Amino acid sequence: MSWWKSFAYPWVLPLILVVVPLVWWSWLSERRRAPIRFSNTSRIPRSAESWSLRARTVLPVLRSLALILLVVSIARPRKADELTRIQTEGVAIELVVDRSGSMNQDDFTGPRGRKKTRLQAVKDVVHGFVRGDGRDLKGRQGDLLGLTVFARYPDTECPLTRDHDHLLKMLDKVRVPHGTPAQLEQEDGTAIGDALLLAVERIRNIGRRLLKSETFKIKSRAIILLTDGMQNSGKYQPTQAAEAAKALGIKVYTIGAAPRFQEMRAGPFTLGRQRVPIDEDSLKKVAKMTGGKYFRATDAGSLAAIYTEIDRLERSTIDEQQYYRYEELAYQWIDLRGLHLPPPLLVALILLGIETLLANTRFRKIP
Amino acid sequence: MENQTIDNFVDNIDQLKWLILVAVAAALMIYGLAMKKRAIRAFASPKLIGFLAPQSSWARQYVKAALAVAALIAIVTALIGPRWGRYFEPVQQRQLDLMICLDVSKSMLAEDAGMSRLDRAKDDIDRLLDHLAGATIGLVTFAGKAEPACPLTDDYEFYRLALEEVGIHSAPVGGTNLGDAIATARKAFGAEKNRNRVIVLMTDGEDHGGTAVDEAAKAHEAGITVYAIGIGDDNRGALVPVTQNGHRTFLKYNDQQLWSKMDPVRLQAIARAGGGEYHPSGQVTGTQRTLEWIYQQRIAPLQEEAASGRRVERRHVRFHWFAATALALLMIETLIGERRGGKCPTSP
Numbered sequence: 001m002s003w004w005k006s007f008a009y010p011w012v013l014p015l016i017l018v019v020v021p022l023v024w025w026s027w028l029s030e031r032r033r034a035p036i037r038f039s040n041t042s043r044i045p046r047s048a049e050s051w052s053l054r055a056r057t058v059l060p061v062l063r064s065l066a067l068i069l070l071v072v073s074i075a076r077p078r079k080a081d082e083l084t085r086i087q088t089e090g091v092a093i094e095l096v097v098d099r100s101g102s103m104n105q106d107d108f109t110g111p112r113g114r115k116k117t118r119l120q121a122v123k124d125v126v127h128g129f130v131r132g133d134g135r136d137l138k139g140r141q142g143d144l145l146g147l148t149v150f151a152r153y154p155d156t157e158c159p160l161t162r163d164h165d166h167l168l169k170m171l172d173k174v175r176v177p178h179g180t181p182a183q184l185e186q187e188d189g190t191a192i193g194d195a196l197l198l199a200v201e202r203i204r205n206i207g208r209r210l211l212k213s214e215t216f217k218i219k220s221r222a223i224i225l226l227t228d229g230m231q232n233s234g235k236y237q238p239t240q241a242a243e244a245a246k247a248l249g250i251k252v253y254t255i256g257a258a259p260r261f262q263e264m265r266a267g268p269f270t271l272g273r274q275r276v277p278i279d280e281d282s283l284k285k286v287a288k289m290t291g292g293k294y295f296r297a298t299d300a301g302s303l304a305a306i307y308t309e310i311d312r313l314e315r316s317t318i319d320e321q322q323y324y325r326y327e328e329l330a331y332q333w334i335d336l337r338g339l340h341l342p343p344p345l346l347v348a349l350i351l352l353g354i355e356t357l358l359a360n361t362r363f364r365k366i367p
Numbered sequence: 368m369e370n371q372t373i374d375n376f377v378d379n380i381d382q383l384k385w386l387i388l389v390a391v392a393a394a395l396m397i398y399g400l401a402m403k404k405r406a407i408r409a410f411a412s413p414k415l416i417g418f419l420a421p422q423s424s425w426a427r428q429y430v431k432a433a434l435a436v437a438a439l440i441a442i443v444t445a446l447i448g449p450r451w452g453r454y455f456e457p458v459q460q461r462q463l464d465l466m467i468c469l470d471v472s473k474s475m476l477a478e479d480a481g482m483s484r485l486d487r488a489k490d491d492i493d494r495l496l497d498h499l500a501g502a503t504i505g506l507v508t509f510a511g512k513a514e515p516a517c518p519l520t521d522d523y524e525f526y527r528l529a530l531e532e533v534g535i536h537s538a539p540v541g542g543t544n545l546g547d548a549i550a551t552a553r554k555a556f557g558a559e560k561n562r563n564r565v566i567v568l569m570t571d572g573e574d575h576g577g578t579a580v581d582e583a584a585k586a587h588e589a590g591i592t593v594y595a596i597g598i599g600d601d602n603r604g605a606l607v608p609v610t611q612n613g614h615r616t617f618l619k620y621n622d623q624q625l626w627s628k629m630d631p632v633r634l635q636a637i638a639r640a641g642g643g644e645y646h647p648s649g650q651v652t653g654t655q656r657t658l659e660w661i662y663q664q665r666i667a668p669l670q671e672e673a674a675s676g677r678r679v680e681r682r683h684v685r686f687h688w689f690a691a692t693a694l695a696l697l698m699i700e701t702l703i704g705e706r707r708g709g710k711c712p713t714s715p
Contacts, residue, residue, distance in 0.1 A: 009687075019698065026701050067697060073445070073690045142559075146522075159525035162557050163505070163518035206521040209501075216462070325456070328684055331379065331446050345690060349385060349442045352697075356392040356435065360399025364406075 008076035008326075015071045020064045027060040056363045062355040069348035073330035077344070080326055091220045091314050092144040092160055092206065094199040097122055097174065098227040098257075100151045100190045104176045107259050110300045118228055118257060121300040123171055129307045130164050136308045140164070144218070146202050151177050152189030152233045154198040160206050191234025192227055192279075196241035196252065196286070199223045203250055221250040222292070222314050224307075228258040230279040238279075242286040251292040253310050254283035259298045374682040378448025385446060389439040396432040400425075431700050438696035445689035450682035463502035463563045463670055464519050465662075466552040467492060470570035471535055472510035472543045473618060475598070477571075477605035484598045488569045489530055491596075491648065491658040496523050498659055501670065505555055508533055511540030511575070513551035545570060545637065546578030549593065553586050563669050564591040567658065568637065569648075571599040572630035579633070583641035593641020594665070596657050598648045599629035 007013070099119060108121040116124070132139030146160035147167050157170040177187035203221050210218055223245065231238060245252050256278040264271040280296070287294040293313070297303035334341040359365075469492070475485040482490070496504070504526055505519040516537060517529040545568065552566045566586060583593045599605065607618035631647060638645035644665065651660040 015694075019694070022698065023701055026704070030704055063697075063701065067694065070442075070690055070694045070697070074687045074694065076684070076687055144521075156525060158518060159520040159522040159529075161503070161518040161520045162559075163555055166515055166518040166555070202522060202525065205524045209521045209523070328378075328448070328686070330690070331382070331448050331686055343446070345442055345446050345686075346385070349388060349439065349446070352435075352439060352442075353388050353392050356395050360395045360402075364399055364402060 006077055006079070008078055010075055012071060012075040015074075016068050019067045019071060023060050023064050023067065027057075056365075059355055059359055059363060062351050062358075066348040066351040066355070069344040069351070073344045073348070077329040078326040079329055079334075089217045089219045090143045091140070091222065092146075092203055092218045093140070093221075093314065094146045094148060094160065094202050094223045095126060096148045096150065096154075096195050096199045096223060096225040097126075097171075098151075098190060098192075098195075098229070099149045099174055099176050100229060101176050101184065101188045102190075102228055102258075105262065107262055108257075108300050108303070116300060119174070119176060121303055122226060122257065123174070124300070125303050125307050126171060127168060128304065129311060130168060137311055140311075144206065146199075147171055148195055148199050148202065149174050150191050150195035150198075152187050152191055154191060154195035154234075156198060156202060160202055189233035190227060190229045190231055192225070192231045192282075193236035193238045193241045194234035196223065196225055196238055197236050197244060199225070200241060200244045200248065200250060204248055207248065220314055221248070222310075223250055223252045224255065224310060225252060225283075225286070226255040226257050227283070228256070228276070228278065230277050231282070238282050238286050239289070242289045245286075245290045250290060251314075252286050252290040253292040253313075254287045254294045255297055255303070255306055256280055256283055256295070257297040257303060374450050376450055376682070378450065380447055382446040382448075383443065385443045386440070389436065389443060392439055393432075393436045396435065400428060400432065403428075427703055431703055434696045434700040434703075438693040438700065441689045441693035441696065445686040445693065447686075449685045449689070451685060452683040454681055454683060455678040456681050461561055461563050461670070463565065463666065464505070464556055465499070465502050465666070466505045466507060466519065466555055466564075466566045468507045468509060468513070468545075468548040468552050468566060468568045468570070469516075469533065470510070470543060470548075470568075470598070471508045471533060471537045472573075473535060473541065473609070474543070474571055474573060474607055476535060476609065476618075477599060477607045479599050479605045483608075484571060485533075485535070487648070488598055489533065491569070491656050492530055493527065494656065495658050495662055496527065498662060499523065505552075506530065506533070507548055507552045507555065508537040509544060509548035509551070510535075510538035511542035511544055511547075512538060513544070513548040514538055515551060515555055519555060519557070542575045543570070543573050544576035544578075545574045545633075546576040546582040549579060549582035549586055549637075549641075553582070553589065553591060556591065563666075564589075565643075565666055566591055566593045566641070567661070568593065568595040568634070569598060569658070570595070570634070571628075572597055572634045574630075574633055579637050580640045583637045587640065587642040591641070592643045593638060594643035594661055595634040595638040595641075595645045596648050596661070597629045597631050597634050597645065 097119075103119040103122075104117050106115045106117045106120075108116045108118050110116050110121065110124075128137050130140055130145060141164075142162065144160040144162060145158075145164060145167055146156065147158040147170055148154055148156045157174065158167040161167065177184055179187075200223070203223070207218065207221065210216055242252060258276040258278055260276060261273040262276045264274050278296075280294070284294040286292075293310075295306040295309075297306055329343065331343045331345050333343060469485075469488055471485060475488070476483050478484075492506075503519040503521055504517075504523070505515070506517040506526065506529060507513050508516045514537065516533060517526055520526065548568065548570075549566060556562075556564050586593055608615055609618050610616075629647070631645065635645040644661070646657050646661060648657045651657055655663065
């Protein structure tokens with residue numbers, strides 16, 4: 001949060017630029033006016049300016065600091081009382097991730113040229129999307145996120161929740177279908193339409209419940225659908241599912257995640273290269289129908305950039321949450337980063353006290 | 368609906384103690400002026416002083432001292448945090464986060480009243496979902512170790528699905544560790560502070576962990592209320608049916624058939640430490656079973672307390688007026704020179 005929002009009247013602060021120069025102007029012009037007339041000062045040896053004289057400058061310093069603290073106090077620094085801070089708006093995003101066998105191919109290059117599986121690349125990027133990566137992604141704190149994965153059949157691994165730790169744990173556990181060829185036959189496949197429909201249902205369930213909620217408004221609903229191939233199983237077509245999404249006002253962002261070419265392998269032998277078959281037309285249509293966007297990711301870097309862009313598009317602009325109660329900091333003790341700091345007004349009072357003490361004892365001026 | 372008043376006329380009346388500092392400062396100024404007078408008198412006679420230092424003025428110094436003392440008093444007045452002028456602030460409704468911890472240890476297979484304890488518990492939770500409104504609900508299953516089965520969510524349909532799939536297999540480690548269940552549930556609550564948080568333990572009470580009461584106390588300290596529902600017969604208990612080698616027999620411990628009894632004493636202690644209540648599971652009213660009843664009678668009213676439309680009466684902060692006065696006084700004090708203005712008149 002921008003620092004000036006911590007003040008009730010930030011426009012008071014420029015007074016410092018008036019007040020402090022005045023203190024110094026007064027101090028310096030005071031020094032210029034001769035206190036005592038003497039006919040001829042040439043006789044008085046020019047004694048070296050004593051320490052005491054130079055040290056006297058501490059007086060205007062103390063006064064300046066005290067006045068700065070006074071101005072800061074008048075501007076009313078305050079802290080939002082954590083107990084009453086509530087996030088009242090957020091975004092609901094259902095993440096849909098393809099976990100079909102082809103996602104296990106390690107033809108996605110990471111940032112340092114390392115090879116990753118497509119699935120691992122997705123997991124890494126989603127981690128950054130959810131938690132923030134310290135650079136472009138800020139994390140989705142306060143938003144409702146859910147996870148649905150699909151191969152031949154779709155499964156919701158995590159319902160829409162604010163418990164992102166749990167979602168990421170479930171994401172980490174996602175595997176491509178494995179086992180005997182018979183088991184693979186049962187499990188492997190790419191059912192994009194069915195997965196999309198299940199995602200729509202997840203959002204619809206909470207939408208109904210939170211529609212009348214006064215405590216939390218869903219500002220926007222979105223599905224981020226990622227696949228590396230073509231639909232080859234499932235009951236519904238992606239475009240059919242997109243109709244359902246459109247009816248509920250859910251935006252679907254579609255990502256085709258695969259390099260342009262993949263190697264054709266037969267055991268240990270590489271036979272050559274072929275174009276990776278992705279149903280881009282279908283994905284583009286789904287995005288267009290629902291007001292989302294289609295992206296193509298050919299490596300980990302472009303995948304990250306895509307999620308960053310979606311992150312920007314789906315940011316709930318509520319960075320300032322509604323605070324209901326403030327704590328005035330000018331006259332309270334402040335706990336900042338483990339330090340227990342005294343209130344600015346008190347410090348100002350003490351500084352003025354010290355100034356009074358010095359001005360009337362050690363640094364007394366005569367007359 | 369009653370309006371709550373939060374503020375008094377003064378926030379920290381004890382800060383008046385700083386008036387002592389003001390008194391000391393005033394004394395110092397008097398002392399300083401007295402010392403100056405003495406030094407000047409030692410330097411030259413008053414008439415000569417009037418000639419040598421025509422611009423110095425005692426009157427100004429008195430005025431400056433008075434302004435400074437007034438400013439210090441104004442600061443102390445600001446420090447006590449004065450307030451006046453009433454206004455109203457709306458209170459926002461707190462959302463409820465309800466975490467259910469369900470025992471899935473082997474003893475939950477005992478069939479006390481026709482159904483296995485686990486099935487009965489699942490049925491109770493299912494019925495609760497019909498009454499839940501404006502709350503997120505989560506599920507932790509536990510035996511020897513606890514596992515989060517469903518995070519806090521508004522998606523009650525998904526919750527039902529997750530609940531259906533819960534069984535003895537849901538927790539891999541055997542035994543019963545209530546402390547771990549409470550700790551796992553506590554971790555599932557988010558960081559946002561302004562929510563009503565409740566944990567409901569559904570178990571037959573046999574605890575092999577021993578940390579449950581401590582965990583309940585810790586949870587309570589973190590603002591969570593812990594309720595406990597005891598499932599099963601606490602009198603005779605029941606045998607635990609298991610399937611061994613395809614046959615249906617009863618669980619044995621040391622070659623003797625194990626009678627699993629519900630232990631209310633420990634559950635009462637846990638609920639007490641958690642700031643909640645213990646109730647044995649049963650039919651409380653004609654239509655309500657224990658879990659629903661606890662929700663309607665104890666948990667839901669907490670929501671209504673903070674229902675929207677409620678207002679809180681507050682008083683305006685006014686200290687900044689006093690701080691501004693102090694600033695103005697000090698600025699005047701600064702700008703009043705100790706010497707009268709104008710160039711030093713040269714000697715004739």
